[in-house]
Amino acid sequence: MVKTIHLVRHGHHALLGRVLCGRMMTGIELDEMGCRQMSLCADLIAPAPCVIQSSPQRRTQQSAGILASRFGLPVEIVSAVDEIDFGTWTGAFFGELDDDPCWKRWNSRRGTGRPPHGEDMRSVQRRVVQHLEQLGNDQADGTIAIVSHAEPIRAALLHYLRIALDDFHSIEVDPASVSTLSVDKAGIHVRQVNQRVLA
Numbered sequence: 001m002v003k004t005i006h007l008v009r010h011g012h013h014a015l016l017g018r019v020l021c022g023r024m025m026t027g028i029e030l031d032e033m034g035c036r037q038m039s040l041c042a043d044l045i046a047p048a049p050c051v052i053q054s055s056p057q058r059r060t061q062q063s064a065g066i067l068a069s070r071f072g073l074p075v076e077i078v079s080a081v082d083e084i085d086f087g088t089w090t091g092a093f094f095g096e097l098d099d100d101p102c103w104k105r106w107n108s109r110r111g112t113g114r115p116p117h118g119e120d121m122r123s124v125q126r127r128v129v130q131h132l133e134q135l136g137n138d139q140a141d142g143t144i145a146i147v148s149h150a151e152p153i154r155a156a157l158l159h160y161l162r163i164a165l166d167d168f169h170s171i172e173v174d175p176a177s178v179s180t181l182s183v184d185k186a187g188i189h190v191r192q193v194n195q196r197v198l199a
Contacts, residue, residue: 004143005135005181005188006045007153010055010063011037012175019093022086022118023057030062037176038066040197044178045071050142053078055149063176064147080131081148087118111165121165125155132156136183153179160190 011034015021021028030038045067053076054064060083064075089097097103106113114120128148135144150173157171157179158164172194173179180192 003141003183004047004191005132005183006049006143006145007156007179007181008041008045008063008067008145008147009150009153009173009175009177010057010059010147011035011041011066013059016175017094019091020086020089020097021059021083022090023083024091028057028059030059034059034063034175035066037197038063039070041176041178042067042070044195044197045143045145047143049073049145051076051144052147053081053144054147055079055082055152057083057149060147060149064145067145067147078131078146080127081146081152083149084121084124084151085115085119087115089115089118109166110168121151121155121168124152125159125165128152128156129159132181132188136188156181157190157193160188 011030013028013034014031015028048071052064052068052071052073054060056077056079061075061077068075089103102116106115110121153173154168154171158168160181163170174194174196176197178195182189182191
């Protein structure tokens with residue numbers, strides 16, 4: 001059975017920390033720093049993966065491609081690990097959102113809140129965990145690296161650490177970080193959270 005699942009956040013891009021990118025279809029690609037981060041990130045993934053999966057977003061596909069080149073593997077695109085759909089907030093500058101009471105409410109009550117016309121955090125958690133459980137039950141042996149985004153990775157870690165979604169701030173997921181899950185007959189367990197590269 002699958003023994004190890006690495007949850008990898010994509011590398012840095014120019015809009016990171018300024019714009020709520022979500023599922024924006026254009027204008028988001030890794031910058032030089034992000035490419036360097038992902039090259040270093042490959043050193044954190046051990047043992048070497050036999051499968052590399054990626055969210056459909058361009059920045060995750062780029063990040064996964066850098067890992068795939070290192071390990072000589074193709075990249076599988078998996079919609080279950082896609083970024084959360086931020087609805088009408090997609091593409092907004094964080095400075096614009098700071099005065100929005102709905103934004104403040106969502107960030108204090110992730111367990112029950114929802115972005116306008118978007119996806120709630122519980123739905124994100126459900127789809128990501130379902131995918132991880134399927135991998136955990138797979139008879140194939142080895143290590144899988146999944147390149148995703150902060151919120152889907154955080155949702156999965158909260159689930160397996162048995163932490164409420166409202167406490168999402170207790171989990172940090174930095175760019176190009178690796179969080180590792182172990183799989184055994186008893187289920188899936190968190191082995192490491194937010195291992196970071198120095199880039």
